[in-house]
Amino acid sequence: MEPVAITGLGVLCCLGSGTDVFWRGLATARPAPAPVGDPHARMPLPICYAVPDGAVPDRPDHLGGLPLGRASRMAVAAARQALADARLTGMAGAPYAIVVGTGMGDSGLHEQHRCDSPPDGKELGPVFVVGSALGDALGWTGPCISVSNACSAGGFALTVAADLIRAGEADVALAGGADAYSRVALACFNRLGAIDPLRCRPFDARRRGTVFAEGAAMLVLESALHAERRGALPPTAWLLGDGWSCDAHHPTAPEPQGQQIRRAMRAAIEGSGSDADAIGCVIPHGTGTALNDVVESRALHAVIGPRCARLPLYSLKALVGHTGGAAGALAAVTGALIARRRAVPPNAPLDEPDPDCPVWLPDGGPTPLTGRHVLVNAYAFGGNNVSFVLAGGDPR
Amino acid sequence: MSAPADLVVTGIGVVSPLAAMAALAAPPRAGNAAPAPAADAWFDADARLGPRGHKYLPPAARYLLAAAGDALADAGDCLAGIPEERRGAAVGTNHAVAALHARMDRTVISEGADGLSPATAPFFSVNLFGSHLSGRFALKAFNVTVTSPGVAGLEAVQMGLRAVTAGRSALLLAAATEEAREGGTHTDSGAVALVFERRQAATARPVRRHGSCRVRSAFVPPSLLREASGRAQARDRLVAHLAEPGADAPPTHLVLDDSPVAAVAAQAVGATGAAVTYEAVGSGSLRPMLRLAGLLAVARGPARLVSAIAQGHVAWAETRPEDARADGSAPC
Numbered sequence: 217m218e219p220v221a222i223t224g225l226g227v228l229c230c231l232g233s234g235t236d237v238f239w240r241g242l243a244t245a246r247p248a249p250a251p252v253g254d255p256h257a258r259m260p261l262p263i264c265y266a267v268p269d270g271a272v273p274d275r276p277d278h279l280g281g282l283p284l285g286r287a288s289r290m291a292v293a294a295a296r297q298a299l300a301d302a303r304l305t306g307m308a309g310a311p312y313a314i315v316v317g318t319g320m321g322d323s324g325l326h327e328q329h330r331c332d333s334p335p336d337g338k339e340l341g342p343v344f345v346v347g348s349a350l351g352d353a354l355g356w357t358g359p360c361i362s363v364s365n366a367c368s369a370g371g372f373a374l375t376v377a378a379d380l381i382r383a384g385e386a387d388v389a390l391a392g393g394a395d396a397y398s399r400v401a402l403a404c405f406n407r408l409g410a411i412d413p414l415r416c417r418p419f420d421a422r423r424r425g426t427v428f429a430e431g432a433a434m435l436v437l438e439s440a441l442h443a444e445r446r447g448a449l450p451p452t453a454w455l456l457g458d459g460w461s462c463d464a465h466h467p468t469a470p471e472p473q474g475q476q477i478r479r480a481m482r483a484a485i486e487g488s489g490s491d492a493d494a495i496g497c498v499i500p501h502g503t504g505t506a507l508n509d510v511v512e513s514r515a516l517h518a519v520i521g522p523r524c525a526r527l528p529l530y531s532l533k534a535l536v537g538h539t540g541g542a543a544g545a546l547a548a549v550t551g552a553l554i555a556r557r558r559a560v561p562p563n564a565p566l567d568e569p570d571p572d573c574p575v576w577l578p579d580g581g582p583t584p585l586t587g588r589h590v591l592v593n594a595y596a597f598g599g600n601n602v603s604f605v606l607a608g609g610d611p612r
Numbered sequence: 613m614s615a616p617a618d619l620v621v622t623g624i625g626v627v628s629p630l631a632a633m634a635a636l637a638a639p640p641r642a643g644n645a646a647p648a649p650a651a652d653a654w655f656d657a658d659a660r661l662g663p664r665g666h667k668y669l670p671p672a673a674r675y676l677l678a679a680a681g682d683a684l685a686d687a688g689d690c691l692a693g694i695p696e697e698r699r700g701a702a703v704g705t706n707h708a709v710a711a712l713h714a715r716m717d718r719t720v721i722s723e724g725a726d727g728l729s730p731a732t733a734p735f736f737s738v739n740l741f742g743s744h745l746s747g748r749f750a751l752k753a754f755n756v757t758v759t760s761p762g763v764a765g766l767e768a769v770q771m772g773l774r775a776v777t778a779g780r781s782a783l784l785l786a787a788a789t790e791e792a793r794e795g796g797t798h799t800d801s802g803a804v805a806l807v808f809e810r811r812q813a814a815t816a817r818p819v820r821r822h823g824s825c826r827v828r829s830a831f832v833p834p835s836l837l838r839e840a841s842g843r844a845q846a847r848d849r850l851v852a853h854l855a856e857p858g859a860d861a862p863p864t865h866l867v868l869d870d871s872p873v874a875a876v877a878a879q880a881v882g883a884t885g886a887a888v889t890y891e892a893v894g895s896g897s898l899r900p901m902l903r904l905a906g907l908l909a910v911a912r913g914p915a916r917l918v919s920a921i922a923q924g925h926v927a928w929a930e931t932r933p934e935d936a937r938a939d940g941s942a943p944c
Contacts, residue, residue, distance in 0.1 A: 256720070256721045257720070258720055258721065258723070258724035258725065259720065259724060259725035260725070279834065279923060279924075280834040280835075280871070280873075280922050280923060280924075308833075308836075309845065311830075311849075314831070318759075319737060319738075319739075321759070323713060326713070327717055330714070330717055330718070330721070331721065341761070341922075341923065342706050342707070342761040342923065343706075343710065343713075343759075344706065344738075344759035344760065344761065344764075345761060345923055347760055348760070348761060348831075348923035348924050348925065351831040351833055351924050352833045352834055352835050352924055354833075355833045355835075355836060356831060356833075357830055357831050357832065357833070357846075357849055358830065358831065359770075359828075359829045359830065359831070360760065360829070360830075360831035360924065360925060361758060361760060361767060361771065361829075362758060362759040362760040362764070362767075363756065363757070363758055363759075364738050364739055364757045364758065364759040365739045365755075365756055365757055366737045366738075366739045366740075369739075372756055376756075376771060376774075379774050379775065379778050380774070382778065383774055383777065383778070385774075385828075399717060399720060400713050400716050400717050400720065400736050401736050401737075403716065403720040403724075403725035403728060404716065404725070404728060404733040404734070404736040406725040407725045407726065407728040407730055407733045408730060408733050408734070460753070460754035460756075460775075460780055461697070461752060461753070461754065462701070462743070462746045462751060462752050462753065462754055462755040463746075463752070464696070464746035464747050464750050464751060464752045464755075465747065466747070467734045467740055467743065467744075467747075468734050476697075476752060479697065596737075596739060597734060597737045597739060597740055597743070598737070598739050598740050598742070598743025598744075598746070598755060599743065599746065599755075600739060600743065600754075600755050600756070
């Protein structure tokens, strides 16, 4: 696959706002989920890793006369960070593309209005307006796409944007994901018994499920030629290859043999123009859900081979929780930072590593990145899988 | 507009109360006016999907399965020669989950999460509507759900065709599905599905090739339109997309709301000199896809469909029937 340059990063999550805060937090912070501040959240475990209120800007608060919710505002904030990082500000009118992943869109706004009737009596607009909000805030005029593949939406958004660039439909694309607290989503996960009461602890023997989180992450993607012409090379990182697949198995459970997630990983590695030996770190999907972590661990061993036992994984959700449609994008930002800084941050320590998940999660301190590439996985309800390979510096 | 890699539509499936209402619209007997149909009365799930396997599916998932089944049946034996890992799906929707979310939320507020049905709970995630297609028809190459206001169905076609061209699959099932929002009109409910495959594969068996289809999209920032200069810029950009120097613009069907964005799109189409027809977009992503299916099914020459909506999304599809055979019969 043709390498696509990643020239800017932006992120908001429970650690705060900005990539510097994020990177420091990956190494040092140990946040815990907290009760949501929603009096109508009638469920056994109303907990979440929330973005600090001060980190979410008040604007934009409207799109064409309709109010915008927290997910849209977080997405715009992350986008502005990414564009500043890429030195691509003030580009209103440019035919650049936007591809954003979101599982719930601005559902939180609709839920709020259901309890507190709209002050002006107006009907609320569509839920999935995060991409629209980005397009209006930035003034860009290229394709503007909203991907809603649940927990893999951010990863799919990144690779759809890469497809756009490779196809010549855009020179620049902003890609990422955003999801905020939703009462409905959290209630449904409670009903399914899929929430860990303590914290998000993937690959721990005592994990009980996942813990939702708020977050937004955005990446600026460019064709290598465009980045070169404006002096943006070397970029922060390269997107070298990606692979998609679908389990076609079960609405919520992964296919036990992991055949399709293996296929996505292998396609991503093959697309990178290298092989599994070049992988120096994996950011797994790793949600803390019992079967998912086992299936992913085994699939990693099948794809990487015996070296998997000493290949560092960075378990992002153990720190920031499960940001839903943003998760793949947060993982992409993390992978890009790891590739650029050539170091894997220390993992949040496990209480009791699961022997059925034989993966290495170094937690004593930063681990040098010894391979050239970082493999990122993002999976979702419905068996919608995406994997991609990132690299820093020279793409090959 | 660059062509997707030699793909043709061989299957069309439409599930819509508009079709059912055509029967209802027959002149009523004197003194016996036809009653308004109930919200879901137009769709007989058992008749369309069989007696089992759909009890817990929300309406939009049922419509989608039925439309996909019809499209694949229309396409003949198209899956037989395509490995499961080479079959992709792209689904667009805006409101498939809206009414369900509202019902779920009221349950949580009044009874708590324990009042939710565990069978229905996974459908809080909008991608499950499309993911059922993969389970039913073994579509393992990919399954992507897209949700941009108004244009999500066209967006699914565009994104899916791009994915096929990139080599991610050999066959695409592209679709839109909606359940009308609470308080909305039931004519915004239904589903449309289209099967795309390589022309060479379609030519190898006796199946009708409905035509080819290309979709592109752009964004018109609504805030840009507050000033006359911004409206002129936006119109000119769209004209640049839509006008082909030296070529007559194809007859164009507009599917629009009443927003400034739609007005700019209509002006741009007008500037191309195309013969124009119009209909309201309604609520959700279904109406443009219904019209696209109609163009593919009956248009005798190149045609264009342009859809635009208040939130800034503009998408256009161009359809072209397969060349008629020398004897004048339909290509197959």
